Amino acid sequence: MVGKKEELVYVDKHGKRLDGRKVDEVRPIKIEVGVLNRAEGSCYMEWGQNKILAAVYGPREALPKHIQNPYKALVNYSYRMASFSVPERKNPKPARREIEISKVCGEALEKAIFLERFPNTTIDVFVEIFDSNAGTRVAALSAASVALVDAGIPMKDMVCACGVGKAGGHIITDLNKEEEDADDAVDIPLAILPKTGEIVLLQMDGLMSKEEWKKCLEMGVKGCMQVYELQKEALKKKYSQIESTAQNNEARTEMVSDEKNSEGEFT
Amino acid sequence: MNDVMLDLRSDKIIESLKNGTRLDARKVDEYRNVSIELDISKNAEGSAKAKIGETEVIAGVKLSPGKPYPDSPAEGTISLGAELLPMASPLFEQGPPDENATELARVVDRGIRESKCIDFKDLCIREKELVWIAFVDFYVINDDGNLFDCSALASIAALKHTKIPKIEEDAIVKGEFAGKLKVKKTPILTTFAKIANAVVLDPNSAEMHAMDGRFSCASTEDDLFSAFQKGGRASFTAGDIDWCLETSLTKSKDLRKILKE
Numbered sequence: 001m002v003g004k005k006e007e008l009v010y011v012d013k014h015g016k017r018l019d020g021r022k023v024d025e026v027r028p029i030k031i032e033v034g035v036l037n038r039a040e041g042s043c044y045m046e047w048g049q050n051k052i053l054a055a056v057y058g059p060r061e062a063l064p065k066h067i068q069n070p071y072k073a074l075v076n077y078s079y080r081m082a083s084f085s086v087p088e089r090k091n092p093k094p095a096r097r098e099i100e101i102s103k104v105c106g107e108a109l110e111k112a113i114f115l116e117r118f119p120n121t122t123i124d125v126f127v128e129i130f131d132s133n134a135g136t137r138v139a140a141l142s143a144a145s146v147a148l149v150d151a152g153i154p155m156k157d158m159v160c161a162c163g164v165g166k167a168g169g170h171i172i173t174d175l176n177k178e179e180e181d182a183d184d185a186v187d188i189p190l191a192i193l194p195k196t197g198e199i200v201l202l203q204m205d206g207l208m209s210k211e212e213w214k215k216c217l218e219m220g221v222k223g224c225m226q227v228y229e230l231q232k233e234a235l236k237k238k239y240s241q242i243e244s245t246a247q248n249n250e251a252r253t254e255m256v257s258d259e260k261n262s263e264g265e266f267t
Numbered sequence: 268m269n270d271v272m273l274d275l276r277s278d279k280i281i282e283s284l285k286n287g288t289r290l291d292a293r294k295v296d297e298y299r300n301v302s303i304e305l306d307i308s309k310n311a312e313g314s315a316k317a318k319i320g321e322t323e324v325i326a327g328v329k330l331s332p333g334k335p336y337p338d339s340p341a342e343g344t345i346s347l348g349a350e351l352l353p354m355a356s357p358l359f360e361q362g363p364p365d366e367n368a369t370e371l372a373r374v375v376d377r378g379i380r381e382s383k384c385i386d387f388k389d390l391c392i393r394e395k396e397l398v399w400i401a402f403v404d405f406y407v408i409n410d411d412g413n414l415f416d417c418s419a420l421a422s423i424a425a426l427k428h429t430k431i432p433k434i435e436e437d438a439i440v441k442g443e444f445a446g447k448l449k450v451k452k453t454p455i456l457t458t459f460a461k462i463a464n465a466v467v468l469d470p471n472s473a474e475m476h477a478m479d480g481r482f483s484c485a486s487t488e489d490d491l492f493s494a495f496q497k498g499g500r501a502s503f504t505a506g507d508i509d510w511c512l513e514t515s516l517t518k519s520k521d522l523r524k525i526l527k528e
Contacts, residue, residue: 099369103498107480110500188495198502202482204495205381210512213492217505 010168010179018178024219026162026174026226027135031143031234033150041151043234045143048176049133051085054143056151059121073118077106079140081129105141108161108191108201112145114154123153134177135163138189141201146231150238158231159200161191162223164216166208171215173223186212190220194228197221277477284465291471296514298469301525303424313429313448317421320471321411326421328403328429328448332437335391335398343390343398345426347376349405349418356410356472374496375405375419375456378485382454382493385426389449397437401429401448412472415483415496419456424526426450453526454493455519458483459511461501468514482508484515488523 011017021027027048036042039055046052062068079102083092094102106125113123125148127140138161145159165175167182180187186206192199208216280290287295299320307314311327335342349372351359364372379385390399403426405418427450433443460470460478470478480501485494492512497503503511 096369096373099366100373103366103370104496107499111502193502196502198504199497199508200502202495202497202503202508204484204492205377207381207383207487207491207493209491210516213512217508 008168008178008182010182011170011172017172019176023170024173024222026223027176029139029227029230031146031230033146033234033238039147039151041147041149041153043143043146043150045139045146047135047139047142048174049131050129050136050139051131052127052129052136052140052143054125054127054140054147056123056125056144056147056153058123058151059118059153060124062120062122067122068120070119072115073113073120074122075106075110075113075115075125076122077102077109077125077127077144079105079127079129079137081132081136085129085132101137104201104203105137105144105191108141109144109148109159111198111200112155112157112159112193113148114156117154123148134175134180134187135189137161138163138191138201141191142227142231146234149235157193157195158228159191160194160224160228160231161189161201162220162227164188164190164220164223166206166212166216171212171219173219186216188216188220190217190224192221192224194225273473273476276473280474280477281463284462284467287465289467290473293467293469295465295467296518298518298521299471301420301522303420303526303528305424305428311425312432313425313427315421315424315428317417317424319413319417319420319469321409322407322413322417322471323409324405324407324414324417324421326403326405326418326425328401328425330399330401330429330432330448332392332397332434332439333400335395339387340395341391341398342387343392343400344387345376345380345385345401345403347372347379347403347405347422349375349407351407351410351414354409355407359407359410370496370498371414371418372405374415374483374494375422377494377496378419378454378456379423379426379493382452382485382487382491384423384450384452384454384487386449386451392434399431401426410472412470412475413458415458415481416456416469419454419485420522420526423450423453423455427453427526452487452489453523454485454487455522455526456483456485456494457511457515457518457522459514461499461503461507466503466507466510468518482511484512486515486519488520490516 030046032044035044041056141161166186167179188204191201304316313328349368429448430444433440480499
């Protein structure tokens, strides 16, 4: 704690926040694609202090059999926090908060995936938080979306998520823990499909007027779009690497065969 | 009703909503009949039954002395729990709360907690040592859709009529009370279902079967929102949400009147 809550100025006269960010500035985000070799798709994300791993398995047979849906795939989304990822040790057993987050985030992904293509299967999405400082569910959902693309799951669109809200009377994007603890804090986890702007995740706690909501939505969507750009960039980076490796391999094979040709072994 | 019948009825609901009509002839922003009955249980410090159409939920409040959280030594707290009784629907099974019950309890909790209608400092008995924990447990006894709103109504009604037990030497004196629990605002939760491209207020169970998703928001008498929750596979446009918030502010005033009676 830097100081007493009442003394904190959440946005100073230069428009700077406690951690020096602008009101609409998202914390630094780092995304790596394909970090776990056993999973079909995976993603490692750092979002400020938040550190998250997401992995996707499937579509694979949904078990036990009675949970299978003959019309579409199920999305089994599991959001979990490591016991050491929070200041006070967390009991590793999933808490009510984690169960609720898993439910709504899984439902947010369902809108984006062509579930009807994979009847009787489940698409398992596992996300684990290893370090946290507010906004973990939106970070996790953004990471999960990247992992789904990495797994080659057919999707209508990506899901990009960002937090927005209020602290000390100011509407701000991507609240950190200190801001979330403000007396008048409002926290809105938001996720959209970037192509259409449809809202697929929306929660809120705090006290807020309708006018404040309008401003929050506008800034939240902007935050989501920034995340979207970074998601795309990370995915492109991975596939451009694959492409260049493939080209190198091709070039090498050609070289080898040229050499062999010149030696006349195959002619 | 079996699955095939439910699916056929869902088709009918979607079809008729294309002309803006609901199967039970309600308008899209029309609530079913709501009634509240108080003091269901004598042993509870506060209790209420809420009915929305055929949906029924009974909530009871028990106050227990307990230790405060270290980061808020002068504040008590509330704790909400949902029980989806197997008697309430053929779809409910015996057992510990599943993800549906967990989500339900947490959304009702947020609507009440974040409205700051209860000052947790009022629940302090002795700083750092002893505070009241108000356990609000609500039991769904019949599920004809919109459990969110019905549970929230029953819970806030029960809290508004909760008496604080008398305490002597850190033990509750049975049958004697120190006063009423102060509830300064009345947060009201309203839930909307998105069915194909239509959005309707207060979905019944048939509409809940037909819906792709729902949106709930809680608001107070000073027109502030204290909780949002989107659930289900559907997406909502900014315009959808706008309409829901506007409708919520209007309709919650009617519901608040019923609570006051």
